[in-house]
Amino acid sequence: MSSELNHLLSLASAGKMSRRDFVGRAGALGVSTAMAGTMLSTAAFAETPVKGGVLRAGVQGGQSTDSLDPALAASDVPFMINSTWGETLVDAGLKGQVEYRVAEEISSNADATEWKFKIRKGVEYHNGATLTAEDVVATLQRHTDEKSQSGALGIVKGIKDMKAEGDMVTLTLNAANADLPFLMADYHLIIQPGGGVDNPAAGIGSGPYKITENEAGVRTAFEKHANYWDANRGFADQVEVLSINDNTARTAAIQAGQIHMMNRVDPKIVEMLAGNADVLIERAAGPGHYVFIMECNKAPYDNNDLRMALKLAVNRQEMVDKILGGMGSRGNDFPINAAYPLFDDSIPQRDYDAAAAAEAYKKSGHDGSPLILQVAPGAFPGAVEAAQLFQASANAAGIPLQVKLEPDDGYWSNVWNVAPFCASYWGGRPVQDQMYSTAYLSTADWNDTKFVDPHFDEVLIAARGELDQTKRKAMYSELALIVRDNGGLICPMFNDWVEGRRKEVGGWIANPAGSLMDGKALSMCWLNA
Amino acid sequence: MHPLIKLVVQRIALGLLLLLAVSVVIFLGVEMLPGDTAQAILGQSATPEALANLRESLGLNQSAATRYFTWLGHAVQGDLGKALTNQQDISHAIGQRLGNTLFLALCAGVIAVPLAIALGLIAARYNGRWPDKLISGVTLATISLPEFVAAYFVIFLLTQVIPILQPVSMVFPGMGFLEKLHAVALPVIVLVMVVLAHMMRMTRAAILNVMQSAYIETAELKGLSPMQVIWRHALPNAVAPIISVVVINLAYLVVGVVVVEVVFSYNALGQYLVDHVAKRDLPVVQAVGIIFAAVYIGLNILADLIGIIANPRLRHPK
Amino acid sequence: MRIPLSALMGMVLTGAFVLAAVFAPWIAPYPIDAAVGKVWEGPSSQYWLGTDTIGRDILSRLIYGGSVTIFVALVSSLLSFGMGAFFGFLAATRGGWMDTGLSRLVDLMMAVPSLIVALVVLSVLPLNLTVLILVMGVLDSTRVFRLSRAVAADIAVMDYVEAAKLRGERQGWIIFREILPNAMSPLVAEFGMRFIFAVLFISTLSFLGLGIQPPLSDWGGMVRENKDGLVYGKAAALMPALAIAVLAISVNLVADWILQRTSSLKGGRGG
Numbered sequence A: 001m002s003s004e005l006n007h008l009l010s011l012a013s014a015g016k017m018s019r020r021d022f023v024g025r026a027g028a029l030g031v032s033t034a035m036a037g038t039m040l041s042t043a044a045f046a047e048t049p050v051k052g053g054v055l056r057a058g059v060q061g062g063q064s065t066d067s068l069d070p071a072l073a074a075s076d077v078p079f080m081i082n083s084t085w086g087e088t089l090v091d092a093g094l095k096g097q098v099e100y101r102v103a104e105e106i107s108s109n110a111d112a113t114e115w116k117f118k119i120r121k122g123v124e125y126h127n128g129a130t131l132t133a134e135d136v137v138a139t140l141q142r143h144t145d146e147k148s149q150s151g152a153l154g155i156v157k158g159i160k161d162m163k164a165e166g167d168m169v170t171l172t173l174n175a176a177n178a179d180l181p182f183l184m185a186d187y188h189l190i191i192q193p194g195g196g197v198d199n200p201a202a203g204i205g206s207g208p209y210k211i212t213e214n215e216a217g218v219r220t221a222f223e224k225h226a227n228y229w230d231a232n233r234g235f236a237d238q239v240e241v242l243s244i245n246d247n248t249a250r251t252a253a254i255q256a257g258q259i260h261m262m263n264r265v266d267p268k269i270v271e272m273l274a275g276n277a278d279v280l281i282e283r284a285a286g287p288g289h290y291v292f293i294m295e296c297n298k299a300p301y302d303n304n305d306l307r308m309a310l311k312l313a314v315n316r317q318e319m320v321d322k323i324l325g326g327m328g329s330r331g332n333d334f335p336i337n338a339a340y341p342l343f344d345d346s347i348p349q350r351d352y353d354a355a356a357a358a359e360a361y362k363k364s365g366h367d368g369s370p371l372i373l374q375v376a377p378g379a380f381p382g383a384v385e386a387a388q389l390f391q392a393s394a395n396a397a398g399i400p401l402q403v404k405l406e407p408d409d410g411y412w413s414n415v416w417n418v419a420p421f422c423a424s425y426w427g428g429r430p431v432q433d434q435m436y437s438t439a440y441l442s443t444a445d446w447n448d449t450k451f452v453d454p455h456f457d458e459v460l461i462a463a464r465g466e467l468d469q470t471k472r473k474a475m476y477s478e479l480a481l482i483v484r485d486n487g488g489l490i491c492p493m494f495n496d497w498v499e500g501r502r503k504e505v506g507g508w509i510a511n512p513a514g515s516l517m518d519g520k521a522l523s524m525c526w527l528n529a
Numbered sequence B: 001m002h003p004l005i006k007l008v009v010q011r012i013a014l015g016l017l018l019l020l021a022v023s024v025v026i027f028l029g030v031e032m033l034p035g036d037t038a039q040a041i042l043g044q045s046a047t048p049e050a051l052a053n054l055r056e057s058l059g060l061n062q063s064a065a066t067r068y069f070t071w072l073g074h075a076v077q078g079d080l081g082k083a084l085t086n087q088q089d090i091s092h093a094i095g096q097r098l099g100n101t102l103f104l105a106l107c108a109g110v111i112a113v114p115l116a117i118a119l120g121l122i123a124a125r126y127n128g129r130w131p132d133k134l135i136s137g138v139t140l141a142t143i144s145l146p147e148f149v150a151a152y153f154v155i156f157l158l159t160q161v162i163p164i165l166q167p168v169s170m171v172f173p174g175m176g177f178l179e180k181l182h183a184v185a186l187p188v189i190v191l192v193m194v195v196l197a198h199m200m201r202m203t204r205a206a207i208l209n210v211m212q213s214a215y216i217e218t219a220e221l222k223g224l225s226p227m228q229v230i231w232r233h234a235l236p237n238a239v240a241p242i243i244s245v246v247v248i249n250l251a252y253l254v255v256g257v258v259v260v261e262v263v264f265s266y267n268a269l270g271q272y273l274v275d276h277v278a279k280r281d282l283p284v285v286q287a288v289g290i291i292f293a294a295v296y297i298g299l300n301i302l303a304d305l306i307g308i309i310a311n312p313r314l315r316h317p318k
Numbered sequence C: 001m002r003i004p005l006s007a008l009m010g011m012v013l014t015g016a017f018v019l020a021a022v023f024a025p026w027i028a029p030y031p032i033d034a035a036v037g038k039v040w041e042g043p044s045s046q047y048w049l050g051t052d053t054i055g056r057d058i059l060s061r062l063i064y065g066g067s068v069t070i071f072v073a074l075v076s077s078l079l080s081f082g083m084g085a086f087f088g089f090l091a092a093t094r095g096g097w098m099d100t101g102l103s104r105l106v107d108l109m110m111a112v113p114s115l116i117v118a119l120v121v122l123s124v125l126p127l128n129l130t131v132l133i134l135v136m137g138v139l140d141s142t143r144v145f146r147l148s149r150a151v152a153a154d155i156a157v158m159d160y161v162e163a164a165k166l167r168g169e170r171q172g173w174i175i176f177r178e179i180l181p182n183a184m185s186p187l188v189a190e191f192g193m194r195f196i197f198a199v200l201f202i203s204t205l206s207f208l209g210l211g212i213q214p215p216l217s218d219w220g221g222m223v224r225e226n227k228d229g230l231v232y233g234k235a236a237a238l239m240p241a242l243a244i245a246v247l248a249i250s251v252n253l254v255a256d257w258i259l260q261r262t263s264s265l266k267g268g269r270g271g
Helices: A003-013 A019-028 A033-043 A076-085 A133-144 A247-255 A267-273 A304-312 A316-322 A354-364 A383-396 A432-439 A454-465 A469-486 B003-032 B037-045 B048-058 B064-076 B090-125 B130-143 B147-161 B177-210 B214-221 B226-237 B239-255 B258-263 B269-278 B282-310 C005-022 C058-094 C096-111 C114-124 C129-156 C159-167 C171-208 C219-225 C227-232 C235-265
Strands: A054-059 A090-092 A098-100 A103-108 A114-119 A159-165 A168-173 A209-215 A219-224 A238-243 A279-294 A328-330 A371-375 A401-405 A421-426 A489-502
Touching: A054 A076, A054 A247, A076 A209, A076 A219, A076 A238, A098 A103, A114 A133, A133 A159, A133 A168, A247 A267, A247 A489, A247 B147, A247 C227, A267 A279, A267 A489, A267 C227, A279 A304, A279 A383, A304 A354, A304 A469, A316 A328, A316 A383, A316 A489, A354 A383, A371 A383, A383 A401, A383 A421, A432 A454, A432 A469, A454 A469, B003 B064, B003 B282, B003 C096, B003 C114, B037 B048, B064 B282, B090 B130, B090 B177, B090 B226, B090 B239, B090 B269, B090 B282, B130 B177, B130 C171, B130 C235, B147 B177, B147 B258, B147 C227, B177 B226, B177 B239, B177 B258, B177 C171, B177 C235, B214 B226, B226 B239, B239 B282, B239 C129, B258 B269, B269 B282, B269 C114, B282 C096, B282 C129, C005 C058, C005 C235, C058 C096, C058 C129, C058 C171, C058 C219, C058 C235, C096 C129, C114 C129, C114 C171, C129 C171, C159 C171, C171 C219, C171 C235, C219 C227, C219 C235, C227 C235
Parallel strands: A054 A238, A371 A401, A371 A421
Antiparallel strands: A090 A098, A103 A114, A114 A168, A159 A168, A209 A219, A219 A238, A279 A421, A279 A489, A328 A489
16 A cells, blocks of 8 residues: 555544545556545544654754754755645645646646745634745745855755735746645745745744754754644644664664664664564655766766766666665666656666776777776765765776775865765755756756766757647657766665654654655654554 | 973963964865855755855855954864854753763773873883783783774674673763763773783883982882882883873874764764864864864873973973 | 784785785786676675675785785884884973973874865875875874873983983984883884774774775775774674774884883893
8 A cells, every 4th residue: 555545644643634635646556446444443542643642753964053044945954844844835746747736726728837826814823923925925025036055056046926816826937837836845944924035944834843952963852843834744732853863873763662763774674673563664765866977067977978888887676775874776877767747667777787888998999097086974875975875886897996085074075076076965856957057958067977068958958848748748758868878977876765763653654755754754653652 | 480381381282382383284284175154055966056155155155264263262262162063052042062071981991091000010020920911911902803803703702792781972961971981881891901912011111211220229129028119219210201101192093083983882982073073064174173172282291291200300490 | 023813914914904905906806997897796606705885805905905004004104103103202302392292293293184285285285105204194193292292201310321421422322322212112002003003093084085086995095985884794894894903903012012022121120
């Protein structure tokens, strides 16, 4: 049974959703009406949301420098904290759709250049004020204006004009974008009173929990927001986010019951945790991928034969097995996998081929000087080990790959996007357009492979405004092939989210869009007695 | 003025000058590091516009000299300012974390120092015999473990095998004293394991070094028991090396325990410093750096003082 | 001269480690970088000490890693000792401005957080073993300075040193002939400790990115690479930790014996 169905079932059996709604939504998941009825009656006792208690999450990725300003959130702990006190217009749904939150209706004009968001009535902030359409506009403006420091700036700068009328927000775009609603699910774009202009780090929002104590990089405690609008979220009386950066300590804490859920279980220890009856492992195949990037404009990586030689010299299965402990899938040198809508699964999988790699290397005419792959432990979990596997498999094909260990300190400013060949990580985006536009468009700020192809850009922009899904899918296949065969991306693997929860935690639905149920685990789960 | 008091006054005055020098060195050091706060905050999501905007709002466009003297001007008036990264009030955050740092160091020191000296005395008393070998072997084994290994070992033992303690040690303002003690039990055990051997070995070596002196022989001839000889005659003459090693370890307990803090998620100064160095958050790095420097300078003064007091020849220089 | 059993054991083990390190390419069963097995295999007849986090043979990596670990730790602790003890003695015997200057300089060096020092060095100097050894030696020498100055200050006011000064002996003679022999015991004990700290310090610096480059790894670094398997008793993490412990104990057994000998050198009883 799918986890979404599971969640619906638990909501319905707890009386949070009408029987009719359940049957309707289960039908959308391919369950017959009769079947849905049976499921509902048998599951009535299985999963009933329980109110009360203190639910704690142990999360890796917090620092004492963290801010509550959603514009500055960049790692898992602030992401989790912000998702608990704040809400965005929409969430990324489980089936490649958007789920309405602060917005309750979205519509667009025929060519997808103008979008209207109807704002839900009666949504209340923790300070007692009511959320208005003006707040939404002010929030988006804060993230888009010239003074913005927001991580979402690149996402929302295609908006030409925004206005609020009554409960309606209208966004006018520079160019057609069929995916605009997905962009509004970005975790930076939390709606704040007055747009958060006066005090961006106040931590006051409209989410199910309000902050009672906050020590950056240590612990954030919340209590239930009494007037929260959605009865399907916010079951525990209090929730806490504990920042626990050490893997072993975090694992020990969940085993000892000090926390109820954790992110980033080291895939290598999953097998050993399986012996513990109190802790369940939750996996979700997401869009995140571990990569090695070559800058296509710098010698010797400006030679596509050399790039191809390196792509062929990666043993992807070995990396999935050893770096991800099998908890992931092989990459195919383009940044998209089955987690995205309109993914083309007919594109042939590239694999380790020492002979072909050697041939491509020979064809490239490279002078045999070492190819230096720069890597730091923090590039992605297991980056240094992955680089060494790469080195071994490349050397076996006669390619003089050499690993250079860089310090974590300053890696993202001194090495990534600077060095011609280095290790990196992409978390993925909800839709293909956003991923390609972020890092593969010639003019993209984060075009870390320095990939320039006018035809690619043309197709990408055309696909953005294309409303015919079949045509759109074909366009994305073309883009994928271009990056796969000509780009500077070596993508050996997509990593699954591997997370842990204690058995008394109910209501868990794996959501591949982000860690810990896309940040909603504390809001949507409950503690069974 | 008594020469000792004069010495202390002199050293404290010099110490203040040293603190100034430390602040300059730290400032220059952090300035030399590649990248700045704006870049570090935005990380992988840095766009050129966002960077420029953030730099301006953080005041990073001003010259280094302006920034240093502005900071110094405020700091001497007791205003440490706000963290660049999250606008947190530095005095408030440091106040809390310094308390936690000292609490942990104190708990570990109170156990480790007397224990190490006692074990050192016993080892010296039974030099070469089995108690000496046992003490040496065990303490050497614990000190040769990297800190995180010792930490994982006690986590495994005391939260999984015998579940009596908690692996996450963070403490909050609202906690009672006993609650805090319970929370820090694991890191304290680890720190004791880490510092014990050094002090114990030095005590043993320093005692053995003076045991050959003529006055020890005299004392033995007087018929004192071996332990009395060590305690009354050998120890006072072996104070200087012991105290200097004790002080180095105490300083370590305050300044150097970041690995233990990270493993146990203990919210103290070490982790706070490391996070802010990574973000090039100068006001915070300066503030914590000055505190750590003061700890070293203060403890070194204390060590020199005790060394002088313990030795009559130094106490009354000719 | 009779060498006690413990010292003999220490010497044999230390010697074995050094020999293994020197002859690594001949005795290691597998190349250092070859992923020959599965992840975290236990000890077997094929891989005597098991395999690491990406399936490399632990024994081979220990043998190769031993050379860099022992070499760097030894040279840097000798350096820190030479520098620290010399300046410490100098400060204690000369006194005056020399003492004040050196002591306060050391205060300053100790007071600047070593994380910042390490990162600055990392950003301005090329990364190689020489730099690594220098950084470790200089940082550590401050601690040795404090100890040797304290010990020497006690000795410098002894009658026999006073007498030597009155005889008009040179500074060097006083330091090497009068102070050094009488300060040997604490210094030898300290050396044993410093050596262990150096072994552990390498792995910290490697982690920061300063120093040992893959596929080579020092022993502390090997423990770190495999640390997530530690509480599950994975050989990959335990074996290098064990190697460090055995090395530490061996070196200190030898130090103990030297300590015994130096105590007796002073002409007391026993020894």
